[in-house]
Amino acid sequence: MFKKKFRFLGLAMLLALSVVLTACGSGESDEGSSDGEGSESAASIGEQLEYKITGIEPGAGIMKATNKALEEYESLADWELIESSSAAMAAELQKAIDNEEPIIVTGWTPHWMFSKFDLKYLKDPKGVYGEAENIETFARKGLKADQPSAYKVLDQFKWTPEDMGAVMVNIQEGMKPAKAAAKWVEENSGKVGEWTKGAEKVDGEEVSLAYVAWDSEIASTNVVAKVLEDLGYKVELIQLDAAPMFAAVASGDADGMVAGWLPLTHKDYLEQYGDKMERLGPNLEGAKTGLVVPTYVEADSIEDLK
Structure with missing residues (x-):
């Protein structure tokens, strides 16, 4: 009886040991099959x-x-x-x-x-x-003669990705675009002064800005609109898709825009409409897509x- 019990105990211990070894081997196999990567490889x-x-x-x-x-x-x-x-x-x-x-x-x-x-x-x-791309400013032909102050602001408008980012974050966190723009303009009077240098104030003249509804262009267009409003302009913001935005400036239905991504993103639209409007150059450098x-x-x- 004792021998049977001993033999049974020995078999049980061997079985338990084999289970432990199998479990360990299984864990090593799983790690090896993942090549060190997680489940979202x-x-x-x-x-x-x-x-x-x-x-x-x-x-x-x-x-x-x-x-x-x-x-x-x-x-x-x-x-x-x-x-x-x-x-x-x-x-x-x-x-x-x-x-x-x-x-x-x-x-x-x-x-x-x-x-x-x-x-x-x-x-x-x-x-x-x-x-890396640049974001460029465009104006309709004749704007410089018709509204020289607005043209000068558009021509002198230049800022950095960090400037734009500050406005975008405030908008994303719930601030209205116009209010976020006004906040940035108030806190950056020195930079705004560079944009308005030589631009005389007006009394209620109307000017329109086209833009595409990207967060970046909502930020930049509202900032430029606020600066123009402070000069006395009544500013109309026209939200369009990219192709109609270029077409609007080229046809004179909009006075300008600060939302041209080049040389790649809006390449086709520049080729189609570029000779029908004034290209004022980059307002922000170092943009990227991918x-x-x-x-x-x-x-x-x-x-x-x-």
Whole structure:
């Protein structure tokens, strides 16, 4: 009886030991198969996102560049670009980050989302999105003679991504664009003084500014509008898509705009309308566009999305 009990105990101990060893071996195998990556590895991003990139308005230059990227990169062969709006894109980005889920969006800087979230651009080895861009100012032909003070402000308007970012963050946090612009103008009188140097005050003359409803252009256009209002102008803001914005200035339906992204984003519109309006040069340097992901997404390049 004792021998049977001893033999049974020995078998039980061997069985328990084998279970422990199996469990340990299984854990090592799982770690090895992940190659040091988490569950949201670059290889699985496509499946998690159903191979969809969240875009903005269909007419935007960044959308055209992204469609080109879908053709140029083998890693994007199965991907689809989803049209929406800049606001909808930002909302989807917020939702994904709140849930710590992967997402790929068409993004650009300056933009408030880079101040609020930890984001990164996916490297673009083929240069589809180009190098850094400038945001340029345009005026209708004849504005200099008709409204010299407004023309002078537009011509002298120049600021930095940090300046624009301060306005955008206030707007994103709930401040009305006009109020955020007024706050920035009040706090940056020295810079505003450079824009208005030599510009005489007027008494109720009307001037119109076209803009595309990107957070960056909402900020810049409202700031310029506030400066012109302080000079005595009545300013009309005209929200349009990119192509109609260029067309409006070219036709004289709008007096000017400070929202031309070049040399890539609005290249087609410049070629179509550039000779019909005055190009006053960059008002902000160092803008950028591309595919953007939260930093926790384990991909660093567009080529990682195979």
